[in-house]
Amino acid sequence: MTGPAGQAERNQTLKLHVDQSEEYESLYTKAAGKKLTWDWLVAGFPLLTAGDAAPGSLLPVLAVSRAGVTTAFPMRWGLTYPPVPGRDPGRFVIMTSADKAFRRPELHRCAVLVSWYSRPEILRSGDGTEKTSGRSYLFQAAGEETMWLPGFYRMEKGLPVFALASMKSAPGLQRFGAYAPVVLARRDVSAWIDPAARTEVLLSLPAVGLVWEAA
16 A cells, blocks of 8 residues: 555554463463474563564464474564565555465465454545544454454564454444454364465455454
């Protein structure tokens, strides 16, 4: 995106939130036991136990290992270099160009477990400029205490980093940004991270309905 609208989209703050739960603690334990977690700690990035996560946070992320084992790895949120077409400053890989993302050999699929995420409301004026209203909203999967966000990861300087898959916002949600994170049904997480899954199958996975309220 370019121009005033694109600038506001880049400057908005998306935060993830993780509450302590058996499911998250299981992921945390698997990731904490890996040497990569120590390598990240030495680099100044501790693994998040619970609370808010912003770009740059280290999270336990579900993915398939080279040996074909599904497990959790410590991954930092945000791609940094080189620039990837269709990304929103490292936080997102836009699904409108996801077919290209699937063909990039350095990008692999992953899934992130969170309790909810928050986004600020964006106000648009008649001349096309945008600014935040000062109000943030919390988004959660309808009827669920946790939700899975699909993503893409790659190695940067020997350490894994990820970005969230996103799609154009529905008309009723465009006041929170032009793009929004995709939310997967729990039953579809295995299909998403499966290295052998076909692109057309992945793109047809149904998105989960959301509920939201003012923070």
